Amino acid sequence: xxxxxxxxxxxxxxxxxxxxxxxxxxxxxxxxxxxxxxxxxxxxxxxxxxxxxxxxxxxxxxxxxxxxxxxxxxxxxxxxxxxxxxxxxxxxxxxxxxxxxxxxxxxxxxxxxxxxxxxxxxxxxxxxxxxxxxxxxxxxxxxxxxxxxxxxxxxxxxxxxxxxxxxxxxxxxxxxxxxxxxxxxxxxxxxxxxxxxxxxxxxxxxxxxxxxxxxxxxxxxxxxxxxxxxxxxxxxxxxxxxxxxxxxxxxxxxxxxxxxxxxxxxxxxxxxxxxxxxxxxxxxxxxxxxxxxxxxxxxxxxxxxxxxxxxxxxxxxxxxxxxxxxxxxxxxxxxxxxxxxxxxxxxxxxxxxxxxxx
DNA sequence: GCGGATCAC
DNA sequence: TATGGTGATCCGC
Numbered sequence: 001x002x003x004x005x006x007x008x009x010x011x012x013x014x015x016x017x018x019x020x021x022x023x024x025x026x027x028x029x030x031x032x033x034x035x036x037x038x039x040x041x042x043x044x045x046x047x048x049x050x051x052x053x054x055x056x057x058x059x060x061x062x063x064x065x066x067x068x069x070x071x072x073x074x075x076x077x078x079x080x081x082x083x084x085x086x087x088x089x090x091x092x093x094x095x096x097x098x099x100x101x102x103x104x105x106x107x108x109x110x111x112x113x114x115x116x117x118x119x120x121x122x123x124x125x126x127x128x129x130x131x132x133x134x135x136x137x138x139x140x141x142x143x144x145x146x147x148x149x150x151x152x153x154x155x156x157x158x159x160x161x162x163x164x165x166x167x168x169x170x171x172x173x174x175x176x177x178x179x180x181x182x183x184x185x186x187x188x189x190x191x192x193x194x195x196x197x198x199x200x201x202x203x204x205x206x207x208x209x210x211x212x213x214x215x216x217x218x219x220x221x222x223x224x225x226x227x228x229x230x231x232x233x234x235x236x237x238x239x240x241x242x243x244x245x246x247x248x249x250x251x252x253x254x255x256x257x258x259x260x261x262x263x264x265x266x267x268x269x270x271x272x273x274x275x276x277x278x279x280x281x282x283x284x285x286x287x288x289x290x291x292x293x294x295x296x297x298x299x300x301x302x303x304x305x306x307x308x309x310x311x312x313x314x315x316x317x318x319x320x321x322x323x324x325x326x327x328x329x330x331x332x333x334x335x336x337x338x339x340x341x342x343x344x345x346x347x348x349x350x351x352x353x354x355x356x357x358x
Numbered sequence: 359g360c361g362g363a364t365c366a367c
Numbered sequence: 368t369a370t371g372g373t374g375a376t377c378c379g380c
Contacts, residue, residue, distance in 0.1 A: 121371050123367095136367090139370040182367045269365050302377070331372055357359080 069293040072308075076292065079308055084226065084317045085248045088201045090174075090188045091223045091231040092208070094167065095240035097184035098124040100218050101163050102153045114151040115143055123155055127240065160184075163216050170211045174204070177319050179228075187228050189319060202245045209243065226253065229315025232266055233257075257313035258286035265310050285311050328353065 094100065098116040103109045103126065113129035115122045119140035132147035144150050164183040171178045175188040190204050197204070201224045212220050223234025225246040230253060237244040246256050261284055263273045276282040279298070280291050288295065288311035296304050309315065328351070330343040348355060 117371090118369090120369055123371090137371085141369050185367075267365070271364060300378075325374080327374060329373070333371070 068297050072292045072296040072304075075296070075305065076308060076312070079305070079312055079314055083250065083312070083314050085250065085253075087189060087191045087226060087317045088194055088248065089225060089228050089231040089317070090190055090201070090205055090208070091228065091235045092167075092171065092186050092188065092212070092220055093222070093235045093239070094184035094212075094218055094220045096124055096126055096130075097163075097218070098155060098160055099126040099129075099153075101159055102156075104163075104217050105159065109151065109153070112151055113147050113149060114153055115140065116153050116155050118152065118154070119144070157183075163218065166216045167212050167218070167220070170208065170215050173211070174208055179319065187231065190224075200245075202243070205243050205245070209241075227313075227315035227317045229266065229310070230256065230313055231315075233260065233264055236264070253313035257311070258284065258289075260285045262288070262310075267306065268310075285313075325351075328355075 099114055102114065102116060109126075111128060112126070113132060113134065114126045115124070115129055115134060117123045117140055122134065122136055122138050122140050122143055124136050125134040125138075125143070129143070129147055129150055132143075132150070134143040134147050134150060140152060160183050167184075168178070168180060168186070171180075171186050171188055174190055174193050177189070179187040181187065188208075190201060190208075193199075194201055194204055199207075205222045205224055209220055209222060212218070219241040221235050221239040221241060222243040223231045223237065223246070224243065225231040225234055226248040230246055233256075234244040234246050246252060262268050262276060262282060263270075265285065268276075276288075280287075280294050282288060282291055288307050292308060292311070295307050299307065328344065328347055330340045330347075332340060344355075
């Protein structure tokens with residue numbers, strides 16, 4: 001069983017049952033049903049309890065599940081109460097960033113399928129290359145097979161850092177505390193900017209993207225929503241060179257997230273997608289809600305809260321405080337350890353840091 | 359507090 | 368011929 005799934009969920013079901021059993025039985029089968037007059041409730045409870053002690057039968061498992069459902073719904077109410085629709089977040093993502101920069105610097109590449117990277121690994125593919133199925137994180141020799149005319153360009157991170165800085169100067173105008181995720185991606189809180197200029201978020205973001213293009217010569221896409229989770233998902237919708245606005249209304253958010261395939265959610269990767277699909281037949285975000293009792297029974301509290309938040313379209317709205325790094329390292333496929341030690345030592349010295357643990 | 363697994367870029 | 372590197376988080380031990 002995958003580690004993601006709680007061990008108690010299969011080991012402790014029979015032992016935790018006695019408690020939940022009485023409660024559940026009482027509510028679901030005695031109070032709710034008509035025609036139960038004259039039944040000795042205590043006796044029925046005792047019989048059920050004795051029969052289920054240490055048992056692993058299907059019926060007892062189902063009873064415990066009803067209780068979990070009740071607890072899960074309490075969590076749901078709590079999450080809903082904390083929903084914040086007061087802010088407007090933008091997620092900005094440069095289109096095929098590394099490839100676009102290389103094309104800008106060398107216009108002869110325009111309109112051609114190019115891949116930034118080498119025969120072992122591709123960082124970015126131009127949109128022309130993507131038509132052939134070439135993708136980032138794909139080995140270069142496979143990409144060449146898919147697209148024989150593919151042009152390989154060696155990555156040059158000095159260039160990308162330069163253009164990233166240009167775009168960030170624009171971001172700073174709209175939100176001085178913007179969150180830079182990577183060279184080509186950032187989150188901006190434009191709540192104040194929209195109010196200040198009496199502009200809709202769509203207008204503000206349209207203008208922002210224009211300024212990014214003016215400053216860099218590069219196009220970008222953007223997603224707008226009440227929190228960073230949905231804003232990021234929105235970016236993909238009209239990519240490249242487009243934007244999508246999700247209104248700050250609960251119904252709009254829920255309608256948006258419900259049919260979304262879970263793999264589109266940041267934080268749900270290949271493994272989690274597979275577990276949710278193969279174990280619980282969960283495919284879209286609405287399934288996370290209907291299968292909430294199963295999720296609660298199988299996953300940790302942290303994971304459960306995450307999945308339920310996703311199902312409701314609730315995400316982070318507070319800007320995280322600037323934190324210092326927790327680790328620093330170097331890693332190489334096949335190389336001597338002492339080389340790596342040199343690199344780590346150099347970087348530690350640069351930041352005036354010392355390692356506690358090697 | 360550590361290593362493994364997972365995830366994002 | 369050939370499948371990366373950096374940093375974070377969660378979990379079990």
